[in-house]
Amino acid sequence: MALMEKAAGQGHAYAMAKLGGIHHVRNEHEQAAEWFTKGAEAGLPRAMFALGASLEGMEGVAAPDYPAAAVWYRRAADLGDGMAANNLSSMYTFGRGAWQIMPAT
Amino acid sequence: MRDRLRVGPPAALKELQLLRQHSGRMPSRQERRRSERDAAKRAPAQAGAAGIGGAAAALANVHLNSRNPGGDWTTQAPDPVLLFDAVGAEVVKQGAGAGDREAQFSQGYRLLCEAGGASTLLGAASGPKADVGFALRTAQFPGRSPDKTRRRDHLTT
Numbered sequence: 001m002a003l004m005e006k007a008a009g010q011g012h013a014y015a016m017a018k019l020g021g022i023h024h025v026r027n028e029h030e031q032a033a034e035w036f037t038k039g040a041e042a043g044l045p046r047a048m049f050a051l052g053a054s055l056e057g058m059e060g061v062a063a064p065d066y067p068a069a070a071v072w073y074r075r076a077a078d079l080g081d082g083m084a085a086n087n088l089s090s091m092y093t094f095g096r097g098a099w100q101i102m103p104a105t
Numbered sequence: 106m107r108d109r110l111r112v113g114p115p116a117a118l119k120e121l122q123l124l125r126q127h128s129g130r131m132p133s134r135q136e137r138r139r140s141e142r143d144a145a146k147r148a149p150a151q152a153g154a155a156g157i158g159g160a161a162a163a164l165a166n167v168h169l170n171s172r173n174p175g176g177d178w179t180t181q182a183p184d185p186v187l188l189f190d191a192v193g194a195e196v197v198k199q200g201a202g203a204g205d206r207e208a209q210f211s212q213g214y215r216l217l218c219e220a221g222g223a224s225t226l227l228g229a230a231s232g233p234k235a236d237v238g239f240a241l242r243t244a245q246f247p248g249r250s251p252d253k254t255r256r257r258d259h260l261t262t
Contacts, residue, residue: 002213003201003210003212004209004213006206007210007213010204
């Protein structure tokens with residue numbers, strides 16, 4: 001874990017996402033969200049998707065933040081992440097937060 | 106941001122996309138394997154010239170340039186196992202000791218797997234595409250159930 005954290009500390013975005021995934025598997029959701037946030041801010045679409053899923057309240061996270069989740073899904077989808085696009089479409093379908101980022105028509 | 110996207114796909118994938126564009130057909134299994142082999146061959150050559158970061162860049166089919174001199178996520182190998190295949194375990198270990206982030210990522214992941222066993226890392230945290238542990242939610246769309254899909258196909262044909 002120390003080596004992975006060193007790599008993440010040097011800006012390795014995949015290491016950040018991987019660390020988030022590891023913490024997530026271990027049910028350490030706060031630390032997972034922290035690493036996903038770092039990865040997302042480094043521009044990695046998969047980390048953006050994971051952060052969106054965390055914010056949406058999946059997998060045991062207590063308080064969902066739908067608008068923020070939709071924003072991160074949208075950013076990841078814009079970068080080509082299909083899973084984020086899928087979950088974003090689900091949010092549109094069920095009206096959960098996605099209205100905040102719908103384009104003006 | 107568009108520049109980042111342009112260099113995103115791994116080498117093998119990019120070649121296959123070009124093949125598909127030019128020939129208008131899906132690449133065969135042999136063509137896919139040949140592209141993967143070519144990408145793996147390029148990586149060690151770049152490792153010698155530009156270090157392990159160069160090998161990772163070769164695997165991601167990107168080049169460090171003035172836009173991203175230190176490299177960003179588009180220049181990093183998404184799968185920690187790739188680097189072991191490309192340059193070998195000993196080089197990765199040495200690189201990790203020398204502070205190379207790509208090597209630290211790969212070596213760190215390997216140590217985690219060895220320490221925690223498969224149960225710790227398999228599934229949600231393993232593999233380049235499944236590293237986040239969240240599933241898709243297709244089941245929320247009732248129209249996608251096999252029965253309804255079949256019925257709809259019947260009506261349209």
